[in-house]
Amino acid sequence: MERYNTMSGKKTESSDNIVLYPGLVKRLIEKGMEALKEKDAKKALTMFEQAEQYDAEPSQILFGKALCYVELGKLDDAVLLTDQMLRNDIGNYYDILQIHLSLLVQLGRYDEVVEMLDVVLAEDRLPAKHAESFYQLLHFSRQMVEDSPTYIKEPLSEELDLKETYDDINERDSLEQWHFLQQMRKHNNPADIRTLLSFVESESNDPALRSYALHMLTMHKVEKRVRIRKFDQEAEVIPVELNADEQQRFGNAVVEQLEARLAVENPSLFKMAEQLWWQFLYALYPFTPKPEQKDLWAGAVHVAVHESNGLPFDEEEIAGMYNCRVQQMLEKGEEIHFVETETFQGISGHSFR
Template sequence: MKNDKHKKIIPFPNLKERLIDKGMEALKSKHYQEALEFFSEAKHMDEDKAEIHLGIALCLMEMGELEEAKQVCKQMLNEDIGHYFTVLQVYLTILIQLREYEEVQLTIEAVLQENQIPAESAEQFYKLLDFSRKMNQSGDFDIEEEEPEFENWMSSNVFMEDPNQQIQYIQSLRDRNLVKHMDTLKSLLEEPRAHPVIKTMVLQLFMENELAKEVTIYKFGESLSVIPADLNDISDLPFTKKVLNLLDDTLGNENPTLFEAVKELWIRHLYVLFPLLPEPPEASLWAAALHKVGYGFHGIELGYEEVEEIYEISGFRLREAVEKIEKVEEMSYFYEKEQ
């Protein structure tokens, strides 16, 4: 019998290539954490393959890990891994996001001295060199609207009493790199004075950017930690659908127009609470409460007893749920502004 210690582990055929393909596919789909895991696994099999290193750099850059991404690109340039100018462009992009304009200038000047820039890229590099020189001379780093000084901004009572300013700030970050704003945004999530809708907006901004790092949110007296990339859209939550299905079977058949209005009310309610869910998480209770509130908001009186009978729930619990919906609805006026 052969000694198992001397057996060789034979990987699946083309496993490395399959991992790279899966990494590229996840990268294109903006699933950066998943892509990074595929590329990292492939790297264990091949330390020198350029696609793997560049894939890792791109994932880190998109995830906001700019210093790590910078080091990966720097290593590729120093060790001549991959297509030099492709890697150089990614490296310069990272430096700009880090606002390291002096390094941008020095890097481009060094490349120009070697006369290696392809003709089709020369204009782009000269423009970038000119830009970096101006930024270094002026010290003006305000490419976009600069993030307010957090220490002063967040402690301002005027700001804290005007959520509209917070909304404008968060909306200004759409399609922008969040790296320089992470501390501010995370602090907004933890700030007890910040409006619940503001916190939902911040979470959704993180979700859109597929932030795979844990953040803490303080909402309605509760503190919880979540990973935004793992959160589901409000309308896709199983509990959301279960309540709407119950309402559709009752109110939808009875009054389709009112059902659509109540559906919007339910989504608004969940938006304010997000990522929390209504307590207790009982679909029939919240369907009944929405049924009752929906009629009331449209000036139609509907007795508690009738609703209790339809959904087979107790009156006391129904009254509590109705009060919660009405209270949260008063907070939801920011929801319309955010949409």
């Protein structure tokens, strides 16, 4: 009987003559997932390891094991496993890549994140649902590599004491806040939720980090109302009810407009524009840009990316390309630039390129 070796990534022969009960492997995987939902990662890992002993498609089993390693704080083991899955084309490539990159960030291996995403984005086959998060990871990791090399080799889990940080997280700089939030992903207790609610509501905190914290509250299915004000937009939201689909659809619509006009003319500049746009949207979350006119915002991004790179442009020509008014397009371009300067402001010399 064949078994999958997670270390070599190859099938190996077993001399054991094992008779499987019908549906045994499927049941073991289901029990493993159930244990994960119940926060019993040790039991879940046992279930997946038992399933791994039998002849079965390895993707679900290895994916489950990776989740267990994360819950148990064994991030190095999780990275090794997701790396093997990527190399051997096991499971959904982009879903596994998302987990793998997030783990690398938590381990402070930002240079590897940059290297991998540069290759992935150059292939120009990135699914729309992953675009925003991948550009976010690339942006942050580039900043860490360029601006704070001392952080690169330091695992996040060893840098901050959670108990000592709860009371003063809003007073910390953006780098420490980011590390703190990364650590909190592994926990779910009342102190975490109270801290995250306070962090999201504080207008002095970095807008992109507040978006990240809000996503965490949604992930934890928090039902408590939270008031958010960002860039002249204000609302009271319930995290568990939030859905980023609307913003994602609008974001994709703008990217399509940019791609139709900029990708052929200057592919590299289009990639920069796409990254700038997703960064802008992420900083705005849970709000969407106003007014919701895809042509207007595409023109604004077109202008903003030229300005960010110090490139000359004809504002009348660009406005004509997107069928929008020049003055309004320039105002929205300035808005994008303003949000850019307000994002990750605790990091000096940052760049979106």
